[in-house]
Structure formats: structure tokens, C-alpha cells
Amino acid sequence: MTQRWDHLLINATLATFAGDAPYGLIERGAIAMHEGHIAWVGAQDDLPGDALALASHVEDLGGAVVTPGLIDCHTHLVFGGNRAHEFDLRLNGASYEDIARAGGGIVSTVKATREASEDELFVQALPRAHALLADGVTALEIKSGYGLDKETERRMLRVARRIGNALGITVRTSFLGLHALPPEYRENRTAYVSLVCDEMLPALAAEGLVDAVDAFCENIGFTPEETRRVFDRATELGLPVKLHAEQLSDLDGAALVARYRGLSADHLEYLSDSGIRAMAAAGTVAVLLPGAFYALRETELPPIAGLREHGVAMAIATDCNPGTSPLLSLRLAAGMACTLFRLTPEEALRGVTVHAARALGLSDRGTLQAGQRADLDVWNVKQPAELCYWIGGQVLRNVFIGGHSQAEVRP
Numbered sequence: 014m015t016q017r018w019d020h021l022l023i024n025a026t027l028a029t030f031a032g033d034a035p036y037g038l039i040e041r042g043a044i045a046m047h048e049g050h051i052a053w054v055g056a057q058d059d060l061p062g063d064a065l066a067l068a069s070h071v072e073d074l075g076g077a078v079v080t081p082g083l084i085d086c087h088t089h090l091v092f093g094g095n096r097a098h099e100f101d102l103r104l105n106g107a108s109y110e111d112i113a114r115a116g117g118g119i120v121s122t123v124k125a126t127r128e129a130s131e132d133e134l135f136v137q138a139l140p141r142a143h144a145l146l147a148d149g150v151t152a153l154e155i156k157s158g159y160g161l162d163k164e165t166e167r168r169m170l171r172v173a174r175r176i177g178n179a180l181g182i183t184v185r186t187s188f189l190g191l192h193a194l195p196p197e198y199r200e201n202r203t204a205y206v207s208l209v210c211d212e213m214l215p216a217l218a219a220e221g222l223v224d225a226v227d228a229f230c231e232n233i234g235f236t237p238e239e240t241r242r243v244f245d246r247a248t249e250l251g252l253p254v255k256l257h258a259e260q261l262s263d264l265d266g267a268a269l270v271a272r273y274r275g276l277s278a279d280h281l282e283y284l285s286d287s288g289i290r291a292m293a294a295a296g297t298v299a300v301l302l303p304g305a306f307y308a309l310r311e312t313e314l315p316p317i318a319g320l321r322e323h324g325v326a327m328a329i330a331t332d333c334n335p336g337t338s339p340l341l342s343l344r345l346a347a348g349m350a351c352t353l354f355r356l357t358p359e360e361a362l363r364g365v366t367v368h369a370a371r372a373l374g375l376s377d378r379g380t381l382q383a384g385q386r387a388d389l390d391v392w393n394v395k396q397p398a399e400l401c402y403w404i405g406g407q408v409l410r411n412v413f414i415g416g417h418s419q420a421e422v423r424p
């Protein structure tokens with residue numbers, strides 16, 4: 014006799030992303046959830062005979078697509094204020110680097126973030142998290158990096174944890190102390206890098222606020238040598254690393270994070286063949302950020318063909334941040350990855366599920382397989398490619414987070 018399941022969804026088009034078949038597709042499939050995990054998944058005709066009678070809730074989806082819950086593996090979701098005025102400046106010809114060198118960019122958001130209380134940062138970030146959830150996100154990463162002093166970095170990471178608790182979703186935090194040089198250290202970058210490595214990171218890690226360590230390795234950010242210092246400290250503390258790499262130039266950042274067997278290298282517009290090979294050898298995930306490419310009107314495309322050829326897993330994320338990617342839909346980011354970077358819809362959807370989970374070191378989710386967390390999205394579409402095809406709009410029907418249907422709580 015089959016055990017009683019909490020939920021059984023039938024007549025579903027399942028995009029499982031398990032195995033190599035396109036989407037891991039199961040037409041007319043069924044998926045059962047029990048005590049927060051996927052208990053059974055497969056062709057409906059293969060269900061155990063008494064399954065429908067024993068399930069507490071049975072729902073016929075009428076052929077709707079079901080995917081794993083979407084995972085946004087790269088966001089700067091917590092910050093004070095916004096930078097709409099810079100949007101205007103850039104559209105009038107100023108480059109992101111011009112604005113940064115003139116004291117705008119990241120540093121201007123630092124000022125607004127330092128002036129905001131923890132509650133103010135939480136209240137400002139929560140609607141952005143709600144927007145991501147409204148389009149299918151069930152887990153996300155949130156970086157620090159707009160505080161650039163211990164107290165404000167702590168406040169940012171505490172807000173990230175509060176967002177996860179308030180919404181009942183998994184939030185993975187990344188410490189990004191090496192995001193920009195704060196004004197007070199403009200003349201002494203070595204001292205700032207030491208403050209980050211020797212004081213901030215150990216203290217915030219000891220408070221349980223840090224799940225991974227990131228850095229902005231770029232001409233207008235930090236050098237490979239400075240990045241190595243914070244990566245060495247992360248390694249001493251037992252924390253995994255990831256890196257903003259090759260966004261505006263090639264500093265061999267991808268090869269650097271691969272040397273630490275890092276979780277991911279992110280952006281990658283200027284990634285070299287040697288960087289691709291290093292990532293492939295290390296199993297480091299390529300996180301592509303089409304929102305920043307689009308908002309900066311970048312023209313250098315990431316080397317998608319090379320990443321494919323060497324079997325580097327590609328993830329897609331919003332890079333939600335006030336300067337280069339004020340993007341509040343991961344599903345739209347997947348569509349942009351198709352239209353702008355020429356990924357197939359299958360690659361893009363794999364990039365916001367199983368590959369995104371890998372970029373966060375999460376192995377308990379990202380596919381529809383028995384034993385995985387029951388985080389899944391039910392969509393008002395009949396084929397998975399529609400999720401990248403429709404631009405904007407509301408195509409999400411329901412979300413299960415840990416096996417709990419949000420339909421009961423969603424408007």
C-alpha cells in the first residue's frame with residue numbers, strides 16, 4: 014500500500030531537469046509531496062494503484078508546466094536608496110566606469126545604505142524580494158557590499174537573514190566586503206583590504222552571517238592579488254568563494270576563483286579560453302547576468318560557445334542591484350539570456366534551477382526528483398519554452414515552498 018502523501022499533482026507537464034533529456038520533460042506526469050520533500054515523480058500511468066485514494070490533496074493541473082522553484086543565485090537585493098539619476102546619465106553617454114571614478118556608482122549607494130537603519134533596509138528590500146517570488150523564485154542569494162564598514166556590512170547580512178525568515182524561503186548570504194573602496198580609505202587601499210580580511214570577515218563569519226565570500230575583481234574594483242587575500246581568509250574560515258569576474262575586462266579572475274575550486278565566476282563577458290578551461294576543470298559554475306549586460310548597453314558577449322564546448326554549467330541570475338541591473342524578475346533574466354546571449358530556453362531554464370542551485374552549493378533542490386526539497390512552481394503555460402518566450406506578464410499559477418502551497422497565502 015502507498016503511504017498517504019500530503020499533495021499529489023496530476024496531469025502535469027513536468028520539466029524535471031533530471032538527466033540530459035531536454036528539460037527532463039515528462040508529459041502527462043504526476044508529482045507527489047510529503048513532509049516538505051518530493052516523494053514520487055514520474056509518468057501518471059506509473060502511479061501506484063491506490064495513490065489517488067490515499068493522497069490528502071489531489072490537484073489536476075490540466076497540462077500546466079511544473080518546474081523546480083527558480084533560484085536567483087546572484088543578487089545585491091539589500092541596499093539604501095536607488096540610482097535612477099545615474100540611469101539618466103548613462104543614457105546620455107556616461108559610462109559605468111566614468112560614473113564610478115567620479116564618486117558615483119557603488120559608493121553613492123554606500124552612503125545611502127550607511128544612513129539607513131536595519132529596519133529601513135529591511136522595509137526597502139522586502140518588496141524587491143516579493144517581486145522575485147511573484148515570478149517563481151523560491152530561494153535566493155543576497156550579497157553584502159554596500160556597507161564597507163563592519164557595522165553596516167553586519168546590518169546588511171542581518172537583513173538578508175530576516176528576509177529569508179519573513180518569507181519562509183532559503184536565503185544564502187555572500188560577504189562582498191571587496192565590492193568598492195570606501196571614501197575614507199581612498200588613499201590607503203591596503204589598509205582597507207586588511208580591515209576586510211583581518212576584522213570584518215572573521216567577525217561576521219563568527220556571527221553565522223556569512224555562507225560564502227565574493228569579491229569584485231575589476232579595474233574599478235579590486236586586483237587579483239587583493240582578491241587572493243580575501244579568498245585565503247575565506248578558505249581558513251572554511252567558507253566557499255565566488256567572484257565577480259571579467260565583467261568589464263580580463264583580469265584572469267575566472268582562473269583565480271577556479272584555483273580555489275570556487276562555487277562560481279559571475280558576469281564573464283571578457284572570459285578567455287584559458288579561463289573557460291580552468292572553470293571546466295574545477296567544476297566552477299558560470300553565472301551569466303544579462304540584466305547588467307542590458308542596462309550597461311554592453312556589447313561584449315560572454316563566450317557561450319566555449320562554455321558549451323567545455324561543458325561548463327551555465328547559471329542565470331538577476332544581479333538585482335541599484336546601479337547596473339535593477340531587475341526584479343528571474344524569469345525575465347532567463348528570457349534575456351536567450352535573446353541577448355543566444356542560450357536555448359532549455360539551457361536558460363536549467364540555468365535558473367539546477368545550475369543555480371550548484372552555484373550556491375545547494376544539492377537538495379533544483380530538480381524534480383524524489384528526495385529533493387518540495388520547492389516547485391506551477392505555471393499557466395503548456396510548454397517550458399513559454400517561460401522564456403513571454404516578456405513580462407504574470408504566468409505563475411502557484412508555488413510550493415517546502416511542500417506548502419502558497420496559493421492559500423498568495424492574493
Ligand SMILES: O=C(O)CC[C@@H]1NC(=O)NC1=O
Nearest residue numbers: 118119229257305334336337
Ligand atoms: O553599481 C552597483 O551598485 C553594483 C554593480 C555591480 N557590482 C559589481 O561588482 N558589478 C556590478 O555590476
Ligand SMILES: [Fe+3]
Nearest residue numbers: 089257332334
Ligand atoms: Fe553583482
